Structures are given as structure tokens and as C-alpha cells.
Amino acid sequence: MSKAVSLLTKRVGKINPQSVEDYVSMGGFEGLKKALTMEPMAIIDEMLEATLLGRGGAAYPAGKKWKQLYNIEGSPKYIVCNGDEGEPGTFKDKILLRDDPMSVIEGMAIAGYVFGANDGYIYIRGEYRLIQAAFKESIEACKKAGFLGENILGSGWNYDIHVVSGAGAYVCGENSALLNSIEAQTGRPRIKPPHLAEVGLFSKPTLVNNVESFADVPLIVNMGGKAFYELGSEGDGGTKLVSICGNVNNRVVAEVGLGHVTLRDLIYDEEFGGGIPEGKELKFFHMGGQSGPIGFPEQLDTPYTAKALKKEGLSIGSGALVVLDEDMCIIDYLLKVCEFFIHESCGKCVPCREGNKQVHNILTKFKNGVATEADLELLQRLSRTMTTASFCGLGQAACTALDCCIKHRRAEFEAHMRGECPHCFPKE
């Protein structure tokens, strides 16, 4: 029996993404129509029951976020969609933005209705510029059809969505940095509190959710929070898009019910990753982008859901699942991860800006076979400092992968100290 689900992805590849008619013919805007007949608080109740954990990476319960914003006085309120998808190995938001943009528009519109907002913003990374243009077309088409713009579906309520472009900054995926970027500032994160729900975009109360989270909203309104929750399990409701890539036969975006598949299914099942090419062995896998944890073959039977993964020190994060085969050296891989963070650190705080460079220096000693036990100690101390003292999530999570590797594969670090690694020190 197939373990793949097709709810969020049911229209992907089957419709013209810029056609309202196509979208509506496959159930589009039913959620918005229903929402307009409901009390805003009733919608929030459904969101709470759905237990949708934010799909951007932080897994904060969306219903809770909505309720907090609902209880905050002040207007206008802004709706912001985080489409900065920058975690390496993640390409699932791209699928929604490109192939089913109106599901995101519909989710943002429902949120707009709940909070009485008149303006929503979607921040799409600069790398997706062709998608930005198509997304703007979709917005225009929705306006023409009366699902956006003035007097939506005769309700007397006006709501518009503005597309904002990024220009190549991973840190802008952090919500407060993203708001700064919309405001034409450098995309450096803000200090919290105050939370964005209180002081957000243009210093007004603001809701920021991920693309996939917004696309889930019409589903929740349509089927009800309870039914949505039951698609998942263990306090982790709904389905999830997983971007599977790296050394697998099928590099795809899969949709699965949370907790209904294991990591082994995702990597090896024919309908998902389809196993490792050339019959090679799995060495490790990296979850949720560069800031996420690394897992190993002995953890493959863990169900893909927040609670079970947490027990293993793993997490879903952005939904990336990058698979690495036996030919990849862990040190080499960690150096790549570290280079990424050096490039993307915004430079605001010392632990992140300088820490990543030092991690790189020490890892290079391992690669060159000149590291000692003291270097391994120092690496761990650095990691603790960066995790505790960095200003935002970027620096705090930069050593997650490193920590996992030291915890589970200390022997590979020790082997490098002795100059043993088939990759770094090939024998003639």
C-alpha cells in the first residue's frame, strides 16, 4: 500500500498554476469561502486543534501563534509569508510557489480575514525570481476573479498581497530579519522580545508563517482541525512535504502523514528516495538543512514525527533530507556545512561571526591529520559557546550537525587524528 499522501500536492503538475479556473476546479478557494462564513475565533480553534507545527523549521504551533496575535490589540495587522526557503537541501516551498501558488494565496487570505488585515506580504527568495513573476500573475488572476483585492466575494473586506524579493541572504529566513529586509534594511535579526506578534512589520502586530504552513490553512478550514490532526500523529498534525536529495535514486518532494513513515521508508521506498545509487551503503543523512541534525543508519527506523525524532536527537526542521553514501567523509562534509555558515553569518554577533571561522580552522586540522585530542575538546567547547551565546538561530544552530557527528561518530574524528581516512589520506 502506498504511504505517500496527496493533499497539499494534489494539484501539483495537474493545473495551470496561474489559472483560477483550474484551481477552483480542484477544490480551490473552498477554504476561503467557508472561512468567510465563520467567526475568526472559530477558525483559530480549528487551527489549534489541527496542531500544525510551523513548517519553516522552528516547528512552533501555528494555532498558538494565531491565538497570540488575535489577543493583541492594535491595527493594522500584517500577514507575512516566509518564502525565503534557504536551508540547503530544501526545495518543497518552491513546488508550492511554482505549481500551486493559489493554495498559498488562499491560506494568506484566510489569515488576513481572521486578523482583519488589508495587506499581506510574501517574501520570496531572490533565487526564485522567475517564480516571483509567475506568483504576481497568480495574484492578479485572483484579484480579477474576486478572491483578492476589493470587496472579496461580496464580503466588503479588502485584502491585497504584495510580493517582496530577497537578494541572497540565508539569515533572512529568520522571521525578524525577514521583516527588516522588507523594510529595506539589512536582513539582520532583531532582539526579542518584543515578539513579532506585538512589534512586527512596520512596528505593527504581525503574523509570519512559512509557505507550506499557509498552504495547510485551507485544508484545515475545509476538513476541520480534528481531521487534519489525524493525518499526522503524536501531537504533530497533518502531512509534511519532505525534500529528499543527495545520494538517492529519486530526488523528489514527498508528501507523507507525520508519523506514518520512518526515515528508512523515506530513503529506501521506491515511491520516495528509492535507495542509494550504485548499491552503495548509506553513511549518514542530514535533516532540515544545514542547521539541522545529522542521523545515522542505526536511527533509520525512527518514525518521521517531531516527538519520535526528538528522542533520537533529530528533527524535521525545514523538511530537507539529504542522503550521503559511504564515499562521503564526515569531516569533509562538516567543512562544507561550516563554509556555508561562514558565508551566511550576518556578522552581527561575535560567537557566530568568529566561531564558525574557528570551527573551520579546527576541522581543517582534522582533514590534514594534525588534530589532537585537545582540538576535539576545543571543538566541543566552541560549539557550546556558539549555541548558547549567538544572537539568533543561525549561530545557535550552526554546530548542530557537528555535535551529532561527535556524539555518534567520535571514532571517525579520532581516526583522522591518526591520519586514517580513505578519503582524506588515500593509500597509494
Add this chain to the structure above:
Amino acid sequence: MLNHFSDEQILAIVEENGACKENLLYILLKLQDLSPQNYIDERTANLVAERVGLSRVQMYDILTFYAMLKTKPRGKYIIEVCNSSPCYASKADRVTAILEKELGIKVGETTPDGMFTVSYMPCNGYCEIGPVIRVQGRTHGNLTEEKIKEIIDGLRNA
């Protein structure tokens, strides 16, 4: 050539694309695309800053913060190689080597005729077709030596 654009022409482009702060990055990327050397020169930066209500120093901060924006001239065609880990796993190193051999330059350099600049970029979200390069904003994946040569030849004869 953008550098030969008059102030009025630059401002017209800013206007066309909605001259406001929210559209700033979009406008800058657009102007950079129109520039024959793929960068934002000082005059353009100052004009845009004044029009959208930013100081020059704020504008410089922005131009140097966002990786896709450049303040120094580059080649006519920009070839960017993804060097994030998913592409690395898909042997992006080979792509770099082929490009360097074919163009006779190292990553970060521009060919002497000013035609090509090769640089690295972080993951741009096309991991399903890695290893990828981005050429003039378009992503090409599942690269082989033949395919890379084809792309370069296409640009040479453009």
C-alpha cells in the same frame, strides 16, 4: 549599457518597478541585470537611495550585505556553481573543474575578454537536479561535461 543610461532613464526603471522600500531589492536586482557588467555602480546606487528615501550609507550597507548584489564590475555572463552540501554530494567539484578548464580561469575570476565570471553560490533550491549552475539567473542541472560545454558555447555565440 546601464552606465550610459541617463539619470532619468535609471529613475524611470525605478518608477516602473514601484519605487518604494518594499521593492528595493527587486529594483536593485533588475538594475544589476540591465548593467552590462552585472553590478550596481555608485551613481545608480545614489539615485535609487534618494528616490526611495535611504541614505547613501544605508544603501551601501544593503548592497554589501545581500550576496546577489555586487558593487564591483563583473563579466558579461555570470556562471555560479552551487557549493552547498547537497550539490557537493552530487559531485559539484567536477563541475567547477570543468568550468575552470573550459574558461581558463579560477572560481572568483573573470575571463580576460570580460565575457565570463565564475563564482560560487550557496544552495538555490534546485537540489533535485544537482549539481547545478546558475547562468544569468537561470538554473541548469544534471550537468555533464557536454552539457556545460554546450551552455558556454551558447553564450559565446550569443
